[in-house]
Amino acid sequence: MMQSIRRQKHIWTKLVASVCKGNRVWITASGVAACVVAIRMTGLLQAWELSTLDQFFRFRPREPIDDRIVIIGADEADLQRLGFPIPDWVLAELLQKVQAAQPRAIGLDFYRDLPVGSGNEKLIKTYQQIPNLVGIEQLKDREGSGVAPPPVLSKLGRVGFNNVVYDPDRKIRRALLYWQVDTQIHQSFALKLALIYLKQKGIQEEASLVNPRYLQLGRAVFPQFEPNDGVYIRADAGAYQILANYRGPSGFFKTVSIQDLMEGRVSPEMLRDRIVLIGSTATSLKDFSATPYSSNWTSAPKLTAGVELQANFISQIISTTLDNRSLLKVWLEPVEWLWIWIWAVIGTGLSWRLRSPQRSGLAIGLGALALTIMGYVSFLVGWIVPIVPPLLALSSSAIVIISHIAHSEEELKRSKEFLHRIINTIPDPIFVKDKNHRWIVLNEAFSRFLGKPLDELIEKSDHDLFSTHEADVFWQQDDLVFRYEHELEHEEEFTSLDGITHQIATKRSLHKDAAGNLFLVGVIRDITERKTIEQELRRTTAELSRSNAELRLSQNRLSYLANHDALTGLPNRNLFYERLNRCLEWANTHQQVVALLFLDLDGFKQINDTLGHGVGDVLLQAVAKRLTGCLRTSDTVARLGGDEFVIILPAIPGISDVTKVAEKILSTLSQSFAIAGHTISVTTSIGISIYPHSNEEIEALIQQADDAMYQAKKRGKNQFVFAPKAF
Numbered sequence: 001m002m003q004s005i006r007r008q009k010h011i012w013t014k015l016v017a018s019v020c021k022g023n024r025v026w027i028t029a030s031g032v033a034a035c036v037v038a039i040r041m042t043g044l045l046q047a048w049e050l051s052t053l054d055q056f057f058r059f060r061p062r063e064p065i066d067d068r069i070v071i072i073g074a075d076e077a078d079l080q081r082l083g084f085p086i087p088d089w090v091l092a093e094l095l096q097k098v099q100a101a102q103p104r105a106i107g108l109d110f111y112r113d114l115p116v117g118s119g120n121e122k123l124i125k126t127y128q129q130i131p132n133l134v135g136i137e138q139l140k141d142r143e144g145s146g147v148a149p150p151p152v153l154s155k156l157g158r159v160g161f162n163n164v165v166y167d168p169d170r171k172i173r174r175a176l177l178y179w180q181v182d183t184q185i186h187q188s189f190a191l192k193l194a195l196i197y198l199k200q201k202g203i204q205e206e207a208s209l210v211n212p213r214y215l216q217l218g219r220a221v222f223p224q225f226e227p228n229d230g231v232y233i234r235a236d237a238g239a240y241q242i243l244a245n246y247r248g249p250s251g252f253f254k255t256v257s258i259q260d261l262m263e264g265r266v267s268p269e270m271l272r273d274r275i276v277l278i279g280s281t282a283t284s285l286k287d288f289s290a291t292p293y294s295s296n297w298t299s300a301p302k303l304t305a306g307v308e309l310q311a312n313f314i315s316q317i318i319s320t321t322l323d324n325r326s327l328l329k330v331w332l333e334p335v336e337w338l339w340i341w342i343w344a345v346i347g348t349g350l351s352w353r354l355r356s357p358q359r360s361g362l363a364i365g366l367g368a369l370a371l372t373i374m375g376y377v378s379f380l381v382g383w384i385v386p387i388v389p390p391l392l393a394l395s396s397s398a399i400v401i402i403s404h405i406a407h408s409e410e411e412l413k414r415s416k417e418f419l420h421r422i423i424n425t426i427p428d429p430i431f432v433k434d435k436n437h438r439w440i441v442l443n444e445a446f447s448r449f450l451g452k453p454l455d456e457l458i459e460k461s462d463h464d465l466f467s468t469h470e471a472d473v474f475w476q477q478d479d480l481v482f483r484y485e486h487e488l489e490h491e492e493e494f495t496s497l498d499g500i501t502h503q504i505a506t507k508r509s510l511h512k513d514a515a516g517n518l519f520l521v522g523v524i525r526d527i528t529e530r531k532t533i534e535q536e537l538r539r540t541t542a543e544l545s546r547s548n549a550e551l552r553l554s555q556n557r558l559s560y561l562a563n564h565d566a567l568t569g570l571p572n573r574n575l576f577y578e579r580l581n582r583c584l585e586w587a588n589t590h591q592q593v594v595a596l597l598f599l600d601l602d603g604f605k606q607i608n609d610t611l612g613h614g615v616g617d618v619l620l621q622a623v624a625k626r627l628t629g630c631l632r633t634s635d636t637v638a639r640l641g642g643d644e645f646v647i648i649l650p651a652i653p654g655i656s657d658v659t660k661v662a663e664k665i666l667s668t669l670s671q672s673f674a675i676a677g678h679t680i681s682v683t684t685s686i687g688i689s690i691y692p693h694s695n696e697e698i699e700a701l702i703q704q705a706d707d708a709m710y711q712a713k714k715r716g717k718n719q720f721v722f723a724p725k726a727f
Helices: 002-021 023-041 046-059 077-081 090-102 122-128 151-155 190-197 260-261 308-324 333-352 358-382 388-423 444-450 470-486 528-563 573-590 604-611 611-631 655-669 698-714
Strands: 069-074 105-108 133-137 159-161 172-181 183-186 204-205 215-217 220-221 240-243 254-257 274-282 428-435 439-442 488-495 501-512 518-526 594-602 636-641 644-649 674-677 679-681 683-691 718-724
Touching: 023 388, 046 358, 046 388, 069 077, 069 260, 069 308, 077 260, 090 105, 090 122, 090 260, 090 274, 105 190, 122 151, 122 172, 133 190, 133 698, 159 183, 159 190, 172 308, 172 604, 183 190, 183 215, 190 274, 190 308, 215 308, 220 308, 220 683, 254 260, 274 308, 333 358, 333 518, 358 388, 428 444, 428 644, 470 501, 470 679, 501 528, 501 644, 528 573, 573 594, 573 636, 573 644, 573 698, 594 655, 604 611, 604 655, 611 636, 611 644, 611 655, 611 674, 611 679, 655 683, 655 718, 683 698, 698 718
Parallel strands: 069 254, 069 274, 105 133, 105 274, 133 159, 683 718
Antiparallel strands: 172 183, 172 240, 204 215, 215 220, 428 439, 428 518, 488 501, 501 518, 594 644, 594 683, 636 644, 674 679
C-alpha cells in the first residue's frame, strides 16, 4: 500500500515538474494564448461567442412568470375589427377601462404623434387624467429616423424612448436605460415604467456609491455596458446600456387581447397594482425582434414582440431591485486574458504529459466539456465567462504540442540509435534517461551490472526495478541535474537483481540533441572495493583515536591523583606548595598581600576513636566542602594530612578582610554535621601569617601560621590568632 502511494506521489511530482517547469510548455501556452486574444480582438470569434451565450439562455431553467407585468396585446383579430392605427376614441376608452382597474403604471407601446380618426380630444383628456401613464417615442438614431411622442404626454414629462440596440446578427441582447440628446437626458420606456412602480416602494434613481456614472436603485447597481464587455468586441456602447437578462422566450408574460378587455372578459384583479403594457402582438405589423431565445436548431426562429421586449426589460429592472435577481456580469479584460492563458496552459500541459494524439484528444475533449460546464454554471449565477476563446486556446495549444512531440520523437529515435552505437564501446555501465526519468538508451555493461536483458529495461524507470529508497535517491539526483542543468557526481547504493548491493559513484550530466530534446547521461563506477578499504581505514583510525583518548585520560587521572588528596579531592601538599609559590611571586611583583591560614580541627582524634575512621573520613570530606564554600574561586584550600588544612588568600586588600574570612570559617564549621545517623559538632583553630609582613620565606611563613594555630588552641580553641608582625 505504501509503495503504491509513493509511486502515485512520484507520478504526480513528475507531472507537476513537467507542466510547471518546462519552459516549452509556458512559452507555447503564452504564444497560443496571445494569438487567441489577438484573434478575439479582431472580432472573428464574436459570432460564435454570441451563439454560445444564446445556447446558455435556452438551456437555462425557466424562471417563474413575473406577474407584476400584464400585456394587453393588439392581435390580428383586434386589428381586423378596429383597424390600425387604432382610432383615438377606442384608445381613449381602452385606457379608461385599464385605469379603472387601478394598475400601478400603464405603458402605451403605440406611437401616437398624430390624431387617428375621431375622439382626439377625448384621448388628450384621458392622457391628462391618468398620472401613471407613460407613452413612447423613438429618438433619432444615426440614420436620422425617429418618431415623436404624444405632445400632451411630452409636455407632462411622461414619455420614454423605445429605441433598441441590435447586435450584428440582428438580435437584441442589450437594453437601454438612458440616452443623451444634446444636453437633455432621456429615460427609456422600460426604466420610466419601472421607476413609477418602484416609487411606491420608496425607491428612486440615484448615482451609485461604487461609481457615480452607474444607476443605483435601492441596493442594486446597474453597471454601464462597455465596448469589450463579455462576448462583445468593440461594440457600440453609446447611451447607457446594460446586458439584457431575459426571463424566457416569446409568449412568456401574461397576455390578453384588447377585445377581451373591452368586452369585460378580463378581471380587474388581473390588472390591479401591476404594470400594464399596451402594444401590438399581431405579426402583420412586423414589430418583432430576435432575442437569444429565437434560434432553434429544429424549427424556424420564434421572434418576440416589441411590447414583450419591453416587458422583459421592465421585469429585469424591478426583479434586480426588489428580488436580488442577478444582472449579467462580466470579467475585466485582463482577467479574461488570464482565463484564456490558463486553458492554453492546460492544453499544453496535458498534451506534453500524455504525449499521445489519442490520449491527448480524449483529455482535451474532457477539458472542453469541463470548460463548457463551468461556463454554464457561471451563467446560471449571473456571470458571462468566455467559452469559445479558451476552447480555441485549449485545442490549439494541444495541436502545437502534439505536432512538436511527433517531430521530437522522430529526432529522438535517430539520437537513440546514434547514442547506442557509441556507448556500447564503453566498459563502464552507462544509461540515458528522458525528462520522464525513463531509460531510453543503455549499454551492455549496464545490463550485465544489473543482471537483466536490455529489452526488459528500456522505457522502464528506477521505481520499476529498485527498492523505493534506492529509486527515490536516483530520482532526486536526476531531478537536480534536470532542474539546474549542472553536472553532478554522487555516491549511492545499487542493488542488482541477484541481491548484491554495490557502492557506486554516478556522474550525471545533461545533453541536448539537434531537436532540442534534453537527456540525462549517467556513467557508473563500482567503488565497492574502495569503500571497503576506506571503511577499514576509518575503523583503524577510530580505534587509534580511542586508544589515544584513553591514554590521555589515564595521564590526566595520574596527574590529578599526584596533586590532589584522595579523600577530600582538595589540593595536596605538592599542589599547595606549587600554588603558594606562584602566589608569592605574583604578590612580590605586584606589591600585593597574601594571607596563609593554617587550620586544625579541635577534638577530631576523639571523634575518630569513638565513632570510627569511616565517620571521621566522611567528616573530613564535609569539612573540605564547607571550607570550599567559604572562599573565592581564586583562593586555595588544601589538606596537608590528618585534620590539618591550609588556605591561601591571594591579593587581600587588608587585614580586616582576612579577619572576615576567618570568622566565616569558624562560624561555618561550628555548625553541626549529620553523618551516619550521628550529630557531630566540631570546631577549628586557625593560625594566620601574612606575606610579606610576617615573613617572606615560604617555610617560615608556614611555620609562623602553624605556631599561631597552636596559640589559638592554647587560648581555648575555636578561634584564630595572627602570627607576630602580621600587621
